[in-house]
Amino acid sequence: MRFLKLIRRNLFRNKLRAILTMLLLAVIFFFVATLLAILDNFESFSNAGEGANRLVVQSAISLANLLPYSHEAKIRALPGVIDTAKLQWIGAYYKEKSNFFANFAIDVDKMPTVFDDYKIDPKEFAAFQADRRGALVGVDLMKRFGWKIGDRITLKRQIFSFDPELTIRGTYVHPVQTTSVFFPMEYFDQSQPAQIRSEVGTFWVKVKDPKQMAAISQQIDAMFKNSDYPTETFTEKEFQQNFMSMMGNVKLLFTAVSSCAIFMVVLLAAITMSMSARERVTEIAVLKAIGFEQRLILGIMLTEFILLTLIGGTLGSVGAHYLYGAVDMGKVTQGFLQNFGVHARTLAICLFASAAVGVIAGGLPALRASNLRVVDGLRRVV
Amino acid sequence: MDTLVDINNVRKVYKRDAFEVPVLNGVTLEVPRGDFLALMGPSGSGKTTLLNLMAGIDRPTAGSILVDGKEISRFSETQLASWRARHVGFIFQMYNLIPVLNAAENVELPLLLTKLTKKERREHVHAALGIVGLGDRSLHYPRQLSGGQEQRVAIARAIVTDPTLLVADEPTGDLDAKNAQETLDLLQRLNTEYQKTIVMVTHDPKAAQHAKRTLHLEKGLLVNGYSLDTMASA
Numbered sequence: 001m002r003f004l005k006l007i008r009r010n011l012f013r014n015k016l017r018a019i020l021t022m023l024l025l026a027v028i029f030f031f032v033a034t035l036l037a038i039l040d041n042f043e044s045f046s047n048a049g050e051g052a053n054r055l056v057v058q059s060a061i062s063l064a065n066l067l068p069y070s071h072e073a074k075i076r077a078l079p080g081v082i083d084t085a086k087l088q089w090i091g092a093y094y095k096e097k098s099n100f101f102a103n104f105a106i107d108v109d110k111m112p113t114v115f116d117d118y119k120i121d122p123k124e125f126a127a128f129q130a131d132r133r134g135a136l137v138g139v140d141l142m143k144r145f146g147w148k149i150g151d152r153i154t155l156k157r158q159i160f161s162f163d164p165e166l167t168i169r170g171t172y173v174h175p176v177q178t179t180s181v182f183f184p185m186e187y188f189d190q191s192q193p194a195q196i197r198s199e200v201g202t203f204w205v206k207v208k209d210p211k212q213m214a215a216i217s218q219q220i221d222a223m224f225k226n227s228d229y230p231t232e233t234f235t236e237k238e239f240q241q242n243f244m245s246m247m248g249n250v251k252l253l254f255t256a257v258s259s260c261a262i263f264m265v266v267l268l269a270a271i272t273m274s275m276s277a278r279e280r281v282t283e284i285a286v287l288k289a290i291g292f293e294q295r296l297i298l299g300i301m302l303t304e305f306i307l308l309t310l311i312g313g314t315l316g317s318v319g320a321h322y323l324y325g326a327v328d329m330g331k332v333t334q335g336f337l338q339n340f341g342v343h344a345r346t347l348a349i350c351l352f353a354s355a356a357v358g359v360i361a362g363g364l365p366a367l368r369a370s371n372l373r374v375v376d377g378l379r380r381v382v
Numbered sequence: 383m384d385t386l387v388d389i390n391n392v393r394k395v396y397k398r399d400a401f402e403v404p405v406l407n408g409v410t411l412e413v414p415r416g417d418f419l420a421l422m423g424p425s426g427s428g429k430t431t432l433l434n435l436m437a438g439i440d441r442p443t444a445g446s447i448l449v450d451g452k453e454i455s456r457f458s459e460t461q462l463a464s465w466r467a468r469h470v471g472f473i474f475q476m477y478n479l480i481p482v483l484n485a486a487e488n489v490e491l492p493l494l495l496t497k498l499t500k501k502e503r504r505e506h507v508h509a510a511l512g513i514v515g516l517g518d519r520s521l522h523y524p525r526q527l528s529g530g531q532e533q534r535v536a537i538a539r540a541i542v543t544d545p546t547l548l549v550a551d552e553p554t555g556d557l558d559a560k561n562a563q564e565t566l567d568l569l570q571r572l573n574t575e576y577q578k579t580i581v582m583v584t585h586d587p588k589a590a591q592h593a594k595r596t597l598h599l600e601k602g603l604l605v606n607g608y609s610l611d612t613m614a615s616a
Binding site: 003282283294375 | 439466
């Protein structure tokens with residue numbers, strides 16, 4: 001604490017340089033925080049169904065291929081299966097394509113058993129069940145569009161040849177997934193041409209014992225292996241991860257880009273810190289002459305350099321936290337990033353990384369300064 | 383008077399790439415407590431090296447240096463740093479104040495290494511600045527002070543811990559005649575009024591006149607002091 005004033009004054013001795021360095025760090029760490037937050041967002045999406053004991057059955061050919069309703073009864077009859085529900089991705093949007101969000105047709109009556117992690121007010125659920133064109137909407141999506149229960153909304157087609165006209169009957173809360181719309185499978189079926197009326201994209205299977213999930217998964221696929229509609233069954237987490245992997249190895253790409261950005265900032269910070277240390281050779285020699293020990297000089301300089309990078313990193317990552325808190329990224333990214341934000345874990349990583357940049361970039365200049373011989377420092381003309 | 387600094391047959395050789403440059407060739411010298419000694423000599427004669435050795439910021443190649451009875455040439459770097467903090471005050475030609483700290487903060491620097499409280503440190507700083515006549519400039523930064531004032535702040539920094547020994551390397555070398563005179567008067571006052579032992583390196587015979595005695599160095603040897611080499615070759 002005694003040396004805090006000296007550290008603070010040295011930190012801002014060249015104000016322009018210090019501010020520019022901090023701004024550079026802030027920009028880089030804003031960028032890094034954003035990339036990590038996107039990864040975090042994908043990760044939380046992938047983990048959405050963790051612990052829900054659900055399997056997802058899709059066509060072995062591709063997710064775009066449909067499965068016959070007749071599979072459902074056979075799956076439900078398997079030992080260890082509690083219940084099943086049909087779920088169809090609709091892919092419609094609201095008013096404009098930029099207002100995109102996940103929307104599904106679902107077996108409404110099966111929601112309480114298969115999707116028991118979705119919290120719904122019983123009265124609202126009863127109203128949803130009673131209305132063939134009713135909609136159940138995630139709380140965050142309600143906020144995004146300012147919708148109220150009873151509002152009528154029309155979604156516009158993209159994949160299937162109908163525009164769902166829905167009345168919001170209730171909302172749901174979920175730890176991760178809060179920006180979707182569900183409406184009755186019955187309404188979807190009746191709007192479709194006869195040839196696909198009895199087919200669906202996925203069956204969601206609620207399993208009694210999580211330890212049995214692998215075995216049940218194999219049983220399901222084995223059962224339909226030689227049929228016209230072979231299946232591929234995943235845990236919900238695997239299914240979400242497969243869905244995300246359609247975008248390629250985003251995690252590797254983002255991690256590589258973040259690492260490059262941090263490496264670049266280490267080099268730039270090292271240049272700044274070396275300049276700063278060089279300018280102070282005589283002063284450091286004077287401090288050593290009057291009794292400042294080598295370790296103390298090292299500590300003072302490293303603290304200064306770490307503060308420099310930490311302030312920059314804090315500005316960038318905390319700035320990103322508040323910016324994404326204020327801006328609806330779901331809207332900006334046309335539904336790509338839902339519930340997006342820089343969370344505590346990402347903030348902690350960024351702050352730790354920015355301090356590490358200070359140690360790595362400033363370590364050598366600080367060490368050289370602290371090892372300086374007093375007579376050499378006093379003789380040096382900078 | 384008892385001896386404060388006892389330098390015995392000290393040699394110093396600097397290595398410059400493949401070459402060895404002898405700077406001190408066996409200097410023996412005693413500085414009594416309360417002395418004000420001026421070291422004179424041409425450039426390269428070894429004055430500053432001798433001063434650095436007795437101040438503990440450089441080490442001899444051979445010989446021994448005792449200050450206040452302690453063989454400082456055997457101290458480790460950490461021990462030397464701690465010893466300097468308690469026993470030596472430095473006055474440099476270019477003042478060497480820290481530009482980002484004001485006068486009071488510059489003077490306070492050596493006290494940060496002590497266990498004094500903030501209040502006690504402030505009192506010491508006030509007293510030191512009072513002695514050098516700059517009590518009213520305590521909040522001024524070095525760039526806001528004249529050369530003479532900067533050197534007086536540097537002297538306050540040197541005396542604030544009440545050191546055993548004050549070393550001054552060309553303290554008037556960068557000052558005009560008036561400020562040089564004031565600085566020398568101040569050093570003289572520190573010696574006479576406060577009994578500070580001062581060793582000053584200077585090129586200026588007028589500056590040396592303020593000291594109680596003057597020794598000359600030439601080619602690494604004391605020409606009017608004791609040198610074992612000199613005696614041996616005599």
